[in-house]
Ligand code: ATP
């Protein structure tokens with residue numbers, strides 16, 4: 420027993436260990452391929468940003484800024500800093516700072532951890548991961564449709580067929596202003612059913628009041644004036660342009676006039692992909708258009724649209740479907756005896772890796788029995804044995820672990836200098 424006390428990890432911040440971590444890597448690799456297929460390029464921005472980037476970019480009266488941010492004053496220089504709660508503001512800041520949109524629009528993605536101080540539960544963590552995709556400088560609706568078709572393809576690639584698309588249009592600032600006045604009047608009329616948060620927000624961010632999950636407020640929210648009904652011809656044409664392209668591609672959607680999204684900066688297109696298979700946290704992906712944000716953060720005005728996928732929720736869904744089989748640690752497991760056996764095995768393993776095979780040399784216990792147990796648990800296709808007899812003969816014993824070798828043998832003796840080629844041809 421150690422005399423030292425354990426230090427636990429933080430609430431709501433998960434460790435991911437093998438074999439689950441292999442699933443993350445699989446998902447990340449698949450996602451990178453999928454994004455490359457549409458010409459999206461990676462951008463990496465810092466986890467820490469000035470707090471004012473998020474208060475301005477996300478909006479003061481939002482869940483994130485009001486109560487979810489990890490913010491602190493850097494004691495070394497008194498700067499107010501925040502761990503990014505989402506990617507968009509940082510990506511836009513970076514694009515402005517590096518004059519990245521000066522000659523053409525850009526398709527960008529980022530993937531990594533974001534931080535929100537929320538009550539942890541299934542599908543809701545304090546450090547979680549997002550795949551964030553942004554099309555900067557495109558007015559749409561063609562690119563809005565492209566983003567949604569991309570997502571439909573990702574669900575197909577992952578074999579997920581029960582994620583449905585909800586769509587809305589938030590119009591333009593003037594349309595929102597007209598709706599806002601009508602909405603505030605409606606909220607004032609029903610002030611008796613509003614909870615404390617709703618009362619606080621009814622004048623500062625009335626649209627967000629409709630986003631409530633409070634059951635006692637649902638009737639009031641359902642009867643509220645719909646922003647969609649305030650849209651002018653141009654906004655409607657944008658929405659219809661998007662719908663026509665989704666229809667072309669056979670992507671199903673429903674108009675949800677109450678969909679407003681958590682962030683302040685959206686206009687026109689907003690959407691969410693939702694499933695019933697994740698309990699209460701059923702939103703896998705949310706996105707929308709934010710034509711005002713680049714200017715709001717000090718850049719030359721340019722339209723933009725994007726989305727963020729919650730990776731924990733996506734992985735949860737994916738693993739519900741996936742087979743139980745843990746991914747293999749290696750393709751070849753090398754067992755050995757004696758110092759000379761170990762040294763020969765290590766050299767052979769390097770030659771296998773030269774040939775592109777994933778090889779693992781046993782380390783630790785010396786008995787063959789326990790080495791075979793490890794070989795089996797590793798998921799390797801074959802074990803290579805280097806004992807005294809093998810060293811004397813200059814040939815390894817290859818034992819096929821999952822099934823007999825492609826030529827029907829369960830076990831074969833293969834000269835050391837032939838080993839890499841022999842295995843490469845059969846694995
Ligand atoms: P919610 O309504 O569930 O709080 P949100 O509107 O705050 O979601 P976004 O800011 O749109 O979420 O983030 C995009 C995606 O990130 C969400 O659709 C969800 O899949 C995921 N997500 C959001 N918050 C968390 C969290 N605390 N833990 C894990 N995933 C999250």
Ligand code: MG
Nearest residue numbers: 482483535681
């Ligand atoms: Mg939230």
